[in-house]
Amino acid sequence: MSEGVKKFLYVNRKAPHGTIYALEALEVVLIGAAFEQDVSLAFLDDGVFQLVKGWDTSELGSKNFQPTYTALGDYDISKVFVERESLEERGLTEADLLELTYEDEDDDWAEKSSIRVVSREEMAEIMAENDVILSF
Amino acid sequence: MSEGVKKFLYVNRKAPHGTIYALEALEVVLIGAAFEQDVSLAFLDDGVFQLVKGWDTSELGSKNFQPTYTALGDYDISKVFVERESLEERGLTEADLLELTYEDEDDDWAEKSSIRVVSREEMAEIMAENDVILSF
Amino acid sequence: MKLGIVVNEGPYTHEASDTAYNFAVAALEKGHEIFRIFFYHDGVNNATRLMVPPQDDRHIQQKWSELAEKHNLDLVVCIAAAQRRGILDENEMKRQGKDAENLAPGFRISGLGQLIEAGIQCDRLVIFGD
Amino acid sequence: MKLGIVVNEGPYTHEASDTAYNFAVAALEKGHEIFRIFFYHDGVNNATRLMVPPQDDRHIQQKWSELAEKHNLDLVVCIAAAQRRGILDENEMKRQGKDAENLAPGFRISGLGQLIEAGIQCDRLVIFGD
């Protein structure tokens, strides 16, 4: 960790659309990306629903902000942790989720998946390792 | 049921203080009492916490609106149904609750308890018997 | 049928306002009468004309105001809930000695009796909240 | 210690604002520095000077404004969240072509970068929400 760089973890635990927290959390993540800190995103509990692909908000009449998740790689956000137990409880698998990718500058800019499905115990470790936890 | 009189049920399912719903529900009940409809109150789930006596909000700094519950009898509100299963889950008994009373005009204005602890099944029947359900 | 609608949450933060709006549009399309739409709790925040949502998103206050104008709807904002949350019309501004007001067109401020009256007058009352 | 505080819910509706206020007072009494208090989501609604709570209840906006004046606190309202919800100052009023503004004394409107900066600069960040 470079001097002056903090590890920021954005914790997403709420479903999208029913409330605005998912959308406004993303707005913080995008602004935060400009600050050159070490950034990770965590999705657990109902937060995993934020990554389920195939949104169509036209009948509801609200903004479809799903493309913003896909753009996270362009903001150099490459660490997206998704809790396995949360997926399983909800009958979801990784195949239900958006494909989020980033280009790895240490590997000749190869395109790689940003999503890492982790166990509950690993998620607890990730939380413990970070310096600042912004929860939504 | 007299002509033009509807049976109103106010359903309270949320704990007090954490959110404003308990307080603003009471404001509706007090205004509604002036309309000469048939009024009942239901307390279930975390709503039963609204009737736990002994509030002291001075350290928190918010308004203590517990006396308003005690005044419900003065507004001719005499039917307050509390769900037994909700009390039991929370380790509460009727002894933990406020004493709510009304004066029975059909019994020489004798002071009687407004609180009736009912089973979940009875609560479902009460809901079914009412015409308008205002939930908070 | 005569319908009453209650909106208990503010715009954008909860979906309740969107659901209520879409429900109201569908009810009107089916020929039902909407007796009144009552805004309570944070629902009063739907009525501020000062909101400026992003251009690629819906403008919830304008949607309500336009629907009210088109169908001559009665949009009532609870006065007690509105006072706590800083929603006022010109009358209230003067009465409370404030220097600004923010009520959007098509809304009016009135008492909780309007909610009870909707319960009495309507064939069905539908509540949208959190 | 240098503390940052985030308030994510509006006044009265959720207890978050009361808890954050009481926490801030206690932190100042213990001699800690409050680097910034950031209002996000519905938290921006704490900053309207148009609220008129019942006389027997606390006035949450005034409590924040007075605390800010007494201790020279930096109360920052997120501009994006505020626009959606109808909270604006005179600058924003002009920029958005609105005819009124409602920001209370002691609050200022700024961007989300102020929240990130608080996360970077503070020894601890404490979030109050729903």
Add this chain to the structure above:
Amino acid sequence: MAMLHIVNKSPYETGTLESCLNHAREGDTVLLIEDAVYAAMKGGRAANALSAAKGVKFAALSADLKARGIGEDRIVEGTAVVDYGGFVDLVVANDKTQSWL
């Protein structure tokens, strides 16, 4: 005297749907809207609650299913998918509504 119960909370976050099902009676309908539509997703733990409820009809709002990427093939059998017009029809067809907030 049938009732339309309206539920809008995710069954994975709150006990609201469970409480509703504990009070719904034979002939009643439970309409899932907003985040409650997740209850109708096949394979999820909450789907069992829908299968276990006897004598109660279920419906889910199409706009909310679509917004969340839940295709009709993912929905628990026996749950009707309705649009806002269908929501209005359910309100009319039942004697009263109760919103479980």
Add this chain to the structure above:
Amino acid sequence: MAMLHIVNKSPYETGTLESCLNHAREGDTVLLIEDAVYAAMKGGRAANALSAAKGVKFAALSADLKARGIGEDRIVEGTAVVDYGGFVDLVVANDKTQSWL
């Protein structure tokens, strides 16, 4: 590297406290504030979760207990009662905080 977990939801309404306890680690502290103080009431079903959590310390905010009529005699053993100043001390004593919203 201990963490202060702050929980503000009733354990009877949402699964927030349960999720927090699933992620809290040995040496961490869980502070119950607002409606979460109901978790610390003796005799309630949620009190078992507190007893079952190993290696985690619990505290509850006095202002929220008093506002809800929960006397100190009703609180699960081993749960510390702290005022707002004690809340500040817990924030300082731990390396970071996580609010479970």
